[in-house]
Amino acid sequence: MTTTQAHPIEYLLRMDRMPHIWCPGCGIGVTVNCFARALQDSKADLDKTVIVSGIGCTGRVAGYLKLDSFHTTHGRAIPFATGLKLANPELNVVVYSGDGDLTAIGGNHFIHAARRNIDMLVICVNNFTYGMTGGQLTPTTPYSAVASTAPYGSFEKTFSLPFLADSCGAVYVARWTTFHVRQLARCMAEAFTKRGFRFIEIISPCPTLYQRRNKLGDGLSFMKYLKESSECKDGADTRAVALDFQGKIIVGKFVDRDQPTWLDDMNRRYREKLGDKYEEYKGIK
Amino acid sequence: MSERPTEIKISGLGGQGVILSGIIIGKAHAIFDGRHATMTQAFGPEARGSACSSQVLLSDSRILYPYVTRPDVLVVMSQEAYTRFSPELNDDGTLLLEADLVKPGPLPPRLKAYSIPATRIAEELGRKLVLNIVMTGFFTAVTGLISGEAVRKAVADSVPPGTEKLNLAAFEKGFAYGKQLLTSGAGAPSLPGTYPLR
Amino acid sequence: MADALITADPKGTLTGAHYLDGDHACCEGALAAGCRFVAGYPITPSTEVIERFAARIPLIGGVFIQMEDELASSIAIYGAVWAGAKAMTVTSGPGFSLMMEHLGLGAMLETPCVFVNVQRGGPSTGLPTMPGQADMMQARWGSHGDYELITISPSSPQESFDFAIEAFNLSEKYRLPVILMLDECVGHMTEKVNIPPADEIKLYPRRYTACKPGEYLPFKPGPDMAPEMARAGQGYRFHITGLTHDEKGYPVMNHAAQERLVRRLVDKVRKRADDLVRVVEDGVEGAECVVVSYGITSRVASLAVQLARDEGLKVGHLMCKIVWPFPAGKIRALSGKVKSFVMPEMNYGQVVLELERVVCGRAKVALVGHGGGTVHDPREILKAIKESLL
Known part of the structure; x- marks a missing residue:
């Protein structure tokens, strides 16, 4: 093994857990790099920043970041994160997981956390497949794309995740790809500074399964696709950003609005009804 | 160990406050008279609508079996409740009826039956809703199972804040009606408010 | 408990004599124990627990959230x-399954908390408004993998209050x-539920590490x-x-790590089973038949x-408050001395299987099974007692 210089984000990683499990050409590591840079750039209080993952390839992110980090059950990162945030509102809570975890088995939790405007940042690495288990169909697998459980190509309709998040009440919705590393890091840093349910979708390659099975070449050719097919449209109507198989990818920040969070609403409502008897809730001592 | 508890069933229409009556009676006995009382109620679809009931067991010792099986006292505030629950009543039990809402059929000879126009009394007090508290007062006076003082405390402790005065007035009316009925010869067919039941 | 106990916060403790149902009493027990976070999903017949918590918690300081489901x-x-x-969730059979x-x-992350299951008749939707005791094996074995937890079963509103506190203490x-x-x-x-003054309620505090960051395992x-x-x-x-x-909390995928971790998770309860016996005995000494309930x-x-x-039979009664771990030592000690054990439960044979295992043929074991929907008729239990002594 060659000795290398310390990478500038090493202090944010659990280096004692390297090497990581991700395949060559996988996009998840790229997103983690962006995330680490965003943490640096935004000067986030690392002791107050916690990360929660579900299960899957992206679900392993929590295990590599040197933060208070929680690797939970499949689909349930968001309700775990909800408990963390509500019990200690000082925490900056990040949920980092994949498309299958967050929008299939965890879909119900996703829409309700958005509806309630629970103050958390949800980062979804969308590689259109379940990587950890061998490349099965997810709610985002595009029409006609082959998956191990859709051997003749998917015939299901898909979720357009920015539209889903927007329509459920997310206050910040953006999409980038693993090609757009600078924009993505900036977007994450900006999202750290906002309050409420924030959602970032990252289109990412899975060369081992999704690309291979769909004969889309290696990681590099997918990067080429991301580069050539992406179009940045900040403020785009989320109804018009759905994805097709190898089609155009609209990227950018689609939604950025201020709404009271669940805790804001709780405090306001109890104050209204209970008056001075109610002491504003600031966390469980 | 424990004696057989006195079994009470309070029945009527949903919304008449049969559960609150049960709570008041149980609370009076258990908390304010310092003895033992277990209250249960039927839940679910069968607990809504026409005939519903609450059940209270009273005892001087710990109550083991939690349900009423053969009521010693049955309070009835609707005809349908009468039809449904009166066959359960102990042959020498006590039947308390709302006079205007329940017309009983022939009853076993050893049964003691008393009735009170509780709805009318409640209306005179200005709130038909306190019918159940009038009945509770009547129950307290007629059965003598719990002290009036304990029930008064339980009423004040159980009704919505701000309605204590009205409810205590309702209790007193029912209580006085029952006392008067007893002193003037309980269950006698000729007395107003009672029925020829024997 | 040998560790330094703390006393309850008066703010959450409704000291006094109250007339409460078991659901409400359970909520008050949790509040007295310092529970300040409940996430729940309404389900009969447990809903009253979360309804009361939702009404009480704003003035005490904490959070109730009704989640989208039991998961x-x-x-x-x-x-x-x-x-x-300190946190709790509350449910009944169908939600308990989820x-x-x-x-x-929770076993794997060693997370102290309390699950409440107000059992109703099952399987499936079953009898939502009527009692059952048919989730007892689910409480013991319901999640996949090997683990041991603690299960407590109260028999009255007073015990619902008392054991809610005990549940939080044991969880910590x-x-x-x-x-x-x-x-x-x-x-x-x-x-009637007696709630003692806060300073008479002893709580087991959470054991937080005193290690420095970086040294903490x-x-x-x-x-x-x-x-x-x-x-x-x-x-x-x-x-x-x-x-x-491993001790760092990092994933290790091999047999040795599994052996080290899961054996400890199981032993944590199994090796302390004798400290976890909560039984009430009634006339067990000298009895020919012991009813276990x-x-x-x-x-x-x-x-x-x-x-x-009353019929002159020598019958004892062992009432288990903690059901899991099962009071095996107690039963084993009795099983050489009595002719029979009789176990009534509102299911067709769950905890009795554990009783049979422990008695191991040294005495007769009879189940008085019951489908739920109401409680046993005591005469059925009497009949089983008599038959077991024939």
């Missing part, structure tokens, strides 16, 4: 616990979810084989995972025992 409820409480709260996923996670001591198994009868039965066993906790947001930068893990069935069985004694 969410049962993991939201873990998030709250790791952020420093929560199985997280009983296992052993660092695991404790399951409080009420049933519809106890949950909906209203009786989240899964290094301490007293009672349970590790010390850290809470999120205090600089420990710890990691926890539902994967098999738990929950509401204990009360009905007491009546049967009286009836049997």
Whole structure:
């Protein structure tokens, strides 16, 4: 093994857990790099920043970041994160997981956390497949794309995740790809500074399964696709950003609005009804 | 160990406050008279609508079996409740009826039956809703199972804040009606408010 | 408990004599125990617990959130616990089935908290408004994988209050979810509940680590084989995972790690089983037949025992308050001395299987099975007592 210089984000990683499990050409590591840079750039209080993952390839992110980090059950990162945030509102809570975890088995939790405007940042690495288990169909697998459980190509309709998040009440919705590393890091840093349910979708390659099975070449050719097919449209109507198989990818920040969070609403409502008897809730001592 | 508890069933229409009556009676006995009382109620679809009931067991010792099986006292505030629950009543039990809402059929000879126009009394007090508290007062006076003082405390402790005065007035009316009925010869067919039941 | 206990916060303690049903009493017990976070999903006959909590908590200081389902409820409480709260979730059979996923996670993450199951008749939707005791094996074995938790079964509103506190205390001591198994009868039965002054309620405090960040090992066993906790947001930068893990909390996928971790998770309870015996004995010494019971069935069985004694039979009664771990030592000691054990339960044979295993043929074991929907007729239990002595 060659000795290398310390990478500038090493202090944010659990280096004692390297090497990581991700395949060559996988996009998840790229997103983690962006995330680490965003943490640096935004000067986030690392002791107050916690990360929660579900299960899957992206679900392993929590295990590599040197933060208070929680690797939970499949689909349930968001309700775990909800408990963390509500019990200690000082925490900056990040949920980092994949498309299958967050929008299939965890879909119900996703829409309700958005509806309630629970103050958390949800980062979804969308590689259109379940990587950890061998490349099965997810709610985002595009029409006609082959998956191990859709051997003749998917015939299901898909979720357009920015539209889903927007329509459920997310206050910040953006999409980038693993090609757009600078924009993505900036977007994450900006999202750290906002309050409420924030959602970032990252289109990412899975060369081992999704690309291979769909004969889309290696990681590099997918990067080429991301580069050539992406179009940045900040403020785009989320109804018009759905994805097709190898089609155009609209990227950018689609939604950025201020709404009271669940805790804001709780405090306001109890104050209204209970008056001075109610002491504003600031966390469980 | 424990004696057989006195079994009470309070029945009527949903919304008449049969559960609150049960709570008041149980609370009076258990908390304010310092003895033992277990209250249960039927839940679910069968607990809504026409005939519903609450059940209270009273005892001087710990109550083991939690349900009423053969009521010693049955309070009835609707005809349908009468039809449904009166066959359960102990042959020498006590039947308390709302006079205007329940017309009983022939009853076993050893049964003691008393009735009170509780709805009318409640209306005179200005709130038909306190019918159940009038009945509770009547129950307290007629059965003598719990002290009036304990029930008064339980009423004040159980009704919505701000309605204590009205409810205590309702209790007193029912209580006085029952006392008067007893002193003037309980269950006698000729007395107003009672029925020829024997 | 040998560790330094603290006393309850008067703010959450409704001192006095109250006339409460088991559900409400359970909520008051949790509040007295310092529970300040409940996530739940309404389900009959448990809903009154969360209704009361939702009404009470704003003035005490804490959070109630009604989640989208029981999967969410049962993991939201873990998030709250790791952020420093004492937390509880509440459900009944169908919801308990959904929560199985997280009983296992709770065992694995060694997360102290309380699950309440107000049992109704099952299987499936069953009898939502009527009692059952048929989730007892589910409480013991319901989640996949091997683990041990603690299950307590109260028989009255007073015990629902008392054991809610005990459940929180045991959960902190052993660092695991404790399951409080009420049933519809106890949950909906209203009786007197005495709530002591706050300073008379002893609580087991959470054992937080005194280590410096960087030195802390989240899964290094301490007293009672349970590790010390850290809470999120205090600089420990710890990691926890539902994967098999080492003392650092890092995933390790091999047999040795599995052996080290899971054996400890199981032994944490198994090796302390003698400290976890909570039984009430009635005339067990010298008895020819011992009735073994738990929950509401204990009360009905007491009546049967009286009836049997009235007939001159030598019958004892062992009422299990903690059902899991099963009081095996107690039963084993008796099983050489008595002719028979009789176990009534509102199912067609669950905890009795454990009784049979422990008695191991040294005495007759008879089940008085019952489908639920109401409690046993004491005469059925009496009949079984008599037959067992023939």
